[in-house]
Amino acid sequence: MTTREASGAKAATRSKWTDKAVYAAGAVIWRLVDGKLRILLIHRTKYRDITLPKGKVDPGEMLAETAVREVHEETGIRVSLGVPVGVSRYHLPSNKQKVVHYWAAEATEDAIRTSTFVPNREIAAIEWVSLKKARSRLSYPVDVEILDFFANLVDDGVLRTFPVIALRHAKALARSDWDGSDASRPLTDRGREQAASIVGPLRAFGIRKIVTSDAVRCVQTVTPLAKALDRKISKTALISQDAWEEGDDDLRSVIGRRVRSGKPAVLCSHGPVLPGILSEVALATGTIQGSYVSSAADLEPAAFSVVHLSASNPGSGIIAIETHIPKV
Template identity: 35%
Template sequence: MADEVRPVIRAAGAVLRDGDLVAVVHRPRYDDWSLPKGKLDRGEAAPAAAVREVFEETGFRAVLGPYLKAVRYAVDGVPKVVDYYAADVVAGSFAPNEEVDELRWLSPAEAAGLVSRDEDRSVLAAFTALPGGLRTLLLVRHAKAGKREHWSGDDDLRPLSAAGWRQAEALRGVLPLWGAARVHAAPRLRCEQTVRAVADDLGVAVRSEPALSEEGYWPDRDAAVARVARLLEEDGGVPVVSSQGGVIPDLVEALAALGGVALEEGRTPSKKGSAWVLSFRPGAPGWSTSDPVSRWPRLAAAHYLPTALGKPLS
């Protein structure tokens, strides 16, 4: 008889920052001090759960930053995995509630001294290891568009399949959690369709990015990396870029090499409907006119989101 598959409790949380201070909450049910966190709802993705739990426990709306780490421990013998993100306060105020009766804003060092669990201290250590002033770019692989051999028209016009539209709808709900504000896509219908709903919700157009298509990228990879740097320097918030599987792994590896970032498990996956959350140090002012490569924004952290679709929970 095959071994019984043990259930895993999935949860998500955040180091919620307001300026130089972070939030620590007291949970009367456990009489402990903790970082805001909670279990995923059925079908919910971890980033969405992190933002929801922060709001429910603290009353603050938050925008996500870099992924920090996964914490693993057991609850009554059942494995539990908690994914943590950095997050910044956008709006809101705290009021005592059923889950949390007190919130304190502390320096990260003070927070590490107050929290009850060593796991939370390890998350705070990952948070403090990040440089300040990071900027985010969301690099998305277009959603499913059916098989090329089953499409008789121009491949640039191959549209999303029914499964692809479901992936695009899931991305619509997740990408704004990082403060998505501008939307760009390689000149492929499937790339544009993948992020069109995000653009519609934001009230912006999807801007074409020929340098980030497969035929534009490979003849001049440096120009593509420079285009990413330009997107980061533009005003207007976090850019979303929808591109292709023939571009994304190499582009992420190039950015990681420039920034000296070790990728998770040394891999650069790029499933359809997935995204890379890329966090950059700001570039030096005027980098385009003097020694541009050395003055580009530098990648500081990279996290792969294999799907925005939440998995059913047992």
């Protein structure tokens, strides 16, 4: 076999693995016990191994909601996702590639007290251990790599974070198909499906505040989330497209309040306004702006970017940005 043929064969194999990839999601679950960091490990019954909680994506799910669901199913603990801590890739016996996305997630005392875990056919036991012990007990090197990335966050002092989420409204009727004002344009049927589909992944980040442009298409986008969370919607013209086009917007004050509050929040706005929103988050946190900020603002309908900030010192800069795209 020539070098070119060998290279081609490898490329074909990689392509086959990609086509048949199995996607999963999980988390590095942590808590503080008497001021000491502890990590949650699971002992799997069938495989007789020790690993991090994770599981495969169900049909129609987005990765973030998979991570939260699987953590609860395997450990009985309900969590909200923090900073992403890496992606592991390995090959299954079937020759498929498995791709697992991980987040950091704190297990609060309330969540632990209400845990429903009991040993079962899938999980024999769960245990809380130190970082050092977790490294030595994990069965797979790919899990250790994820843990090492998490440890870097610990070393950097950004264990506790909160998200500010920039959300573009779902698919709306085209201007050419609507006789009313632009702000009154409603969502299409697909847009309503998108709005429903992003409730799970947005809830995964522990949203406590919902802020939206007062345009109908934006309000309709966050209404399913507000109902699911039983929270009120804060409508404002200050992040609307009309105000932005007329120069009457005030993104800075809206973003400033969200950063100062330290509470997980979602802000629903419009495509042309999103770059300004992300730019103001960067400015409010002393972050040097780069292409990643622009990329995070380039969203299709119902997609959203999660900006993770330090809970103790949000002015220390953006810790991470991740973008989620609806499947609908």
